[in-house]
Amino acid sequence: MPVLESKPDVLVVGGGVAALAAAIEAARLGASVRLLDAAPRELMGGNTRHSRNFRYAHSAPTPATPDSYLEDDFRADLLRATEGLAHPVLSDLLVSESRDLPRWLADQGVALQRADDGNLPYSRRTAFFLGGGMAAVRALYDRAHALGVQVRHDAPVSALRLDGTRVRAALGGQRLMSAGAFVLANGGAHAAPDLLREHWGDAAEGFLNRGTPWGRGELLRGLLAQGAQAVGDPGLLYLVAVDARSPREDGGIVTRIRGMPLGIVVDAMGRRRHDEGADTASTRYARWGQRLAAFPGQIGWLVLDAAGLRAAPPALYPPIQAGDPLRLAQQAGIDGPKLAATLTEYNARIVQPDDPTDPSRWRTAGLEPPKSNYALPMVEPPFSAYPMRPGITFAHHGVAVDDRTRVRWRDGGYLDNGFAAGMIMAANLIPRGYVSGLAVTIGLVFGRIAGREAAAYALGGT
Amino acid sequence: MRSAAPDMGGGAEQAPGVSAGGDAAELARQLRICNICQYCNGLCAVFSAAERRPSFTEWDLDQLANLCHHCRSCLYDCQYAPPHAFAVNLPRALARQRRESYARYAWPRPLAALFGAGGPVTLALGAGVVLACVLAMLIAVPLSVLFSPQLGPGAFYRILPLPVMAGGAALSLGFALFAVGVGVWRFWSAGARASGAAPVRWSAVGRALLHLLRLDNLRGGGPGCADVDHRPSRLRRRLHHALFYGFLGTLAATIAAAGQHHLLGEQAPYPLTSAPVLLGTAGGLSMVVGCIGLLWLHRREDRTPTDPLGRGMDIALLWLLLAVSGTGLGLLVLRATPLMGLALVVHLGTVLALFLLLPYGKLVHGAYRAAALLRDASEMDAEVDAEAEVR
Numbered sequence: 001m002p003v004l005e006s007k008p009d010v011l012v013v014g015g016g017v018a019a020l021a022a023a024i025e026a027a028r029l030g031a032s033v034r035l036l037d038a039a040p041r042e043l044m045g046g047n048t049r050h051s052r053n054f055r056y057a058h059s060a061p062t063p064a065t066p067d068s069y070l071e072d073d074f075r076a077d078l079l080r081a082t083e084g085l086a087h088p089v090l091s092d093l094l095v096s097e098s099r100d101l102p103r104w105l106a107d108q109g110v111a112l113q114r115a116d117d118g119n120l121p122y123s124r125r126t127a128f129f130l131g132g133g134m135a136a137v138r139a140l141y142d143r144a145h146a147l148g149v150q151v152r153h154d155a156p157v158s159a160l161r162l163d164g165t166r167v168r169a170a171l172g173g174q175r176l177m178s179a180g181a182f183v184l185a186n187g188g189a190h191a192a193p194d195l196l197r198e199h200w201g202d203a204a205e206g207f208l209n210r211g212t213p214w215g216r217g218e219l220l221r222g223l224l225a226q227g228a229q230a231v232g233d234p235g236l237l238y239l240v241a242v243d244a245r246s247p248r249e250d251g252g253i254v255t256r257i258r259g260m261p262l263g264i265v266v267d268a269m270g271r272r273r274h275d276e277g278a279d280t281a282s283t284r285y286a287r288w289g290q291r292l293a294a295f296p297g298q299i300g301w302l303v304l305d306a307a308g309l310r311a312a313p314p315a316l317y318p319p320i321q322a323g324d325p326l327r328l329a330q331q332a333g334i335d336g337p338k339l340a341a342t343l344t345e346y347n348a349r350i351v352q353p354d355d356p357t358d359p360s361r362w363r364t365a366g367l368e369p370p371k372s373n374y375a376l377p378m379v380e381p382p383f384s385a386y387p388m389r390p391g392i393t394f395a396h397h398g399v400a401v402d403d404r405t406r407v408r409w410r411d412g413g414y415l416d417n418g419f420a421a422g423m424i425m426a427a428n429l430i431p432r433g434y435v436s437g438l439a440v441t442i443g444l445v446f447g448r449i450a451g452r453e454a455a456a457y458a459l460g461g462t
Numbered sequence: 463m464r465s466a467a468p469d470m471g472g473g474a475e476q477a478p479g480v481s482a483g484g485d486a487a488e489l490a491r492q493l494r495i496c497n498i499c500q501y502c503n504g505l506c507a508v509f510s511a512a513e514r515r516p517s518f519t520e521w522d523l524d525q526l527a528n529l530c531h532h533c534r535s536c537l538y539d540c541q542y543a544p545p546h547a548f549a550v551n552l553p554r555a556l557a558r559q560r561r562e563s564y565a566r567y568a569w570p571r572p573l574a575a576l577f578g579a580g581g582p583v584t585l586a587l588g589a590g591v592v593l594a595c596v597l598a599m600l601i602a603v604p605l606s607v608l609f610s611p612q613l614g615p616g617a618f619y620r621i622l623p624l625p626v627m628a629g630g631a632a633l634s635l636g637f638a639l640f641a642v643g644v645g646v647w648r649f650w651s652a653g654a655r656a657s658g659a660a661p662v663r664w665s666a667v668g669r670a671l672l673h674l675l676r677l678d679n680l681r682g683g684g685p686g687c688a689d690v691d692h693r694p695s696r697l698r699r700r701l702h703h704a705l706f707y708g709f710l711g712t713l714a715a716t717i718a719a720a721g722q723h724h725l726l727g728e729q730a731p732y733p734l735t736s737a738p739v740l741l742g743t744a745g746g747l748s749m750v751v752g753c754i755g756l757l758w759l760h761r762r763e764d765r766t767p768t769d770p771l772g773r774g775m776d777i778a779l780l781w782l783l784l785a786v787s788g789t790g791l792g793l794l795v796l797r798a799t800p801l802m803g804l805a806l807v808v809h810l811g812t813v814l815a816l817f818l819l820l821p822y823g824k825l826v827h828g829a830y831r832a833a834a835l836l837r838d839a840s841e842m843d844a845e846v847d848a849e850a851e852v853r
């Protein structure tokens with residue numbers, strides 16, 4: 001028999017930036033708030049613990065961000081990245097509300113890194129949490145505690161009990177928890193093996209999850225089954241190339257493999273499949289993630305010669321190394337003669353540019369696929385290989401919401417007292433595509449809105 | 463540019479998960495993760511200094527460890543802190559390396575064992591020194607003199623003749639400064655060999671001095687450090703200032719007293735409103751506040767980011783400094799009473815203990831930190847030069 005509990009005004013499900021923003025805003029409005037996070041206290045913070053920066057509009061330089069990033073620029077970037085699919089009303093809300101985030105964060109005790117401290121890459125679009133997302137999560141928890149929010153860790157919510165369009169209770173373990181209003185801010189369903197399998201089949205086995213293991217999507221699944229309107233595509237994942245030797249889950253930011261332009265990328269057959277020199281923008285990480293998902297066995301190798309390795313950014317695991325391509329292939333599990341042939345052909349097709357000192361000018365001619373930049377000769381032993389797999393960051397999938405973050409129903413209705421914020425509804429804004437720092441901004445902006453709406457409902461408004 | 467010194471924890475030990483290759487290899491493993499993540503590089507100078515290094519020799523690790531002011535924020539801000547499989551606890555690994563570096567460079571070598579002996583041993587040795595002084599005094603000075611009020615100029619010297627007092631202080635302090643000097647010199651030259659000796663400019667000296675005196679690396683990048691738990695606080699930095707500047711005050715008092723003695727021909731004890739007494743009292747009180755505050759912090763602090771042996775050394779030093787400042791203030795209170803003689807001996811005994819133990823205890827951190835800050839400032843200059851050359 002489920003046990004009945006004392007009833008808070010607002011029950012928040014989740015423990016990342018969206019849940020915390022909602023809990024804080026609801027508590028500030030005078031609501032009694034309980035927050036339930038599936039993860040143990042020591043591993044709190046969801047994917048927010050792995051994040052670092054967020055995007056916001058500002059018309060003048062701030063200590064955290066140089067120059068300006070106007071609302072129109074932000075809106076344009078969002079439209080471009082999503083190929084025009086971002087929900088227009090929610091986009092406007094996101095962009096205009098983003099302006100206020102630095103002030104709000106400062107009020108909650110979250111510190112931002114100074115843009116001029118000499119340690120940050122130039123970014124006029126985003127601000128960086130001092131100490132990263134984990135520091136922000138801790139500060140927000142402190143603030144929530146100070147406001148009297150009851151926090152429970154190790155408290156997964158598995159389903160919602162509905163009464164028509166009203167959420168009656170949340171089921172967690174053997175407890176049935178009722179509340180005046182509910183905020184669903186339990187992140188994305190990026191770690192849901194069953195969902196992945198449905199859409200990717202056996203290939204799902206070849207993916208690694210960069211984020212929290214507590215992203216199983218049980219609540220999302222339940223909601224959709226109960227009649228909630230889905231947005232996005234459960235099969236569409238934001239993937240980046242990560243070291244194949246990384247932990248299956250929670251590897252975070254450091255498992256990425258970078259430096260593809262410095263070498264060649266081959267599959268298990270020793271074949272090149274894409275132009276490694278083509279993209280050098282920050283979107284290249286995601287591009288390689290998608291490509292690896294289509295590699296046989298969802299595995300590929302970045303192969304570098306000694307010169308390439310010297311120029312490559314630091315990596316978490318040491319590369320597999322050997323004196324010649326054949327032995328390298330043998331150790332790595334690549335087809336050896338094929339890899340050797342691929343390298344020979346690559347080296348033979350390099351065209352030396354007029355200005356050989358500029359590596360970006362080197363390219364190949366008559367090679368399929370070409371390497372259009374950085375096509376330097378790969379001849380200096382030892383040769384190195386980093387095995388790579390697609391690493392899941394999030395899925396472009398969630399529930400539809402209205403401009404008050406109420407969960408939308410397929411029949412056109414809404415949940416009266418069920419609000420969603422963060423990655424669980426991010427696909428309203430990013431049904432595809434991504435630009436850096438967007439997810440935290442979505443969590444903060446819609447978390448705050450959801451918290452206010454939930455408090456208003458519970459305290460006897462609408 | 464770099465010497466052929468072995469890269470600590472290279473090769474297979476690069477793999478995440480706690481290293482089996484000893485403390486240095488474990489620190490190198492953690493720093494390698496930090497160098498990829500870089501989320502903490504706004505917290506203090508350690509992270510940018512680490513990012514400058516493609517690999518870590520033993521000296522690199524010593525340099526980074528001594529640059530670290532043990533702010534601890536980086537543990538609580540870390541997405542890989544235990545129980546995550548990558549098990550990154552950088553403040554503890556750096557603290558361990560720091561303590562081991564003191565021992566590695568210490569002179570004479572056999573006494574380096576004191577760094578691994580733990581705080582209680584240091585304290586016991588200190589107490590032994592004080593006890594020996596008291597015993598010597600009981601034997602050497604007639605009880606009738608020792609326990610009768612001594613007043614007026616030269617009162618102290620009737621208990622302990624000036625040559626003995628000044629000679630003892632000069633010898634013990636001279637030894638301490640020499641021993642610490644040799645250690646820091648060894649550390650500095652190891653750095654010069656390893657880093658291709660980035661030239662040291664006056665501007666770097668100035669910046670390093672400012673960082674040292676302001677404890678800029680104990681600001682956690684602005685909001686403060688994790689003094690007790692994860693919450694940013696400015697307490698430790700303030701208490702350290704109280705202790706350090708109080709210490710400087712007592713040093714100034716000693717210099718003022720020497721001036722009064724040698725230039726003006728006036729003998730101690732000096733009047734309550736004289737420079738030596740005023741400086742000494744203010745300094746001593748400030749030290750007491752700093753010591754008690756820091757000891758209290760040590761009681762309250764989360765020990766996860768600390769190195770147990772290093773923490774013991776910290777506590778031993780604080781008790782020693784508290785004894786020095788407390789007995790100094792006690793002497794001021796008792797100087798017109800029959801207990802003056804005993805108070806004087808106990809105070810000078812604690813000073814002697816402080817000096818003798820100084821090269822083998824936590825106080826060396828100031829000298830190593832100064833050297834590390836200067837090296838870091840010079841590396842930054844070199845980096846700026848290199849960038850200018852590229853352009």
Ligand SMILES: Cc1cc2nc3c(=O)[nH]c(=O)nc-3n(C[C@H](O)[C@H](O)[C@H](O)COP(=O)(O)OP(=O)(O)OC[C@H]3O[C@@H](n4cnc5c(N)ncnc54)[C@H](O)[C@@H]3O)c2cc1C
Nearest residue numbers: 015016017018038046047048052157187422423437439440
């Ligand atoms: C390695 C990595 C780096 C990233 N870096 C950035 C970045 O720099 N900038 C950016 O904008 N985005 C980044 N992201 C994207 C990230 O997902 C978002 O930044 C954002 O933090 C998500 O916030 P959220 O609150 O919606 O979800 P999360 O932070 O993931 O929080 C979800 C919470 O819900 C809890 N939960 C899950 N299921 C349940 C349940 N059934 N019951 C109760 N609790 C549950 C989880 O334990 C967790 O606490 C990154 C993601 C990864 C993986």
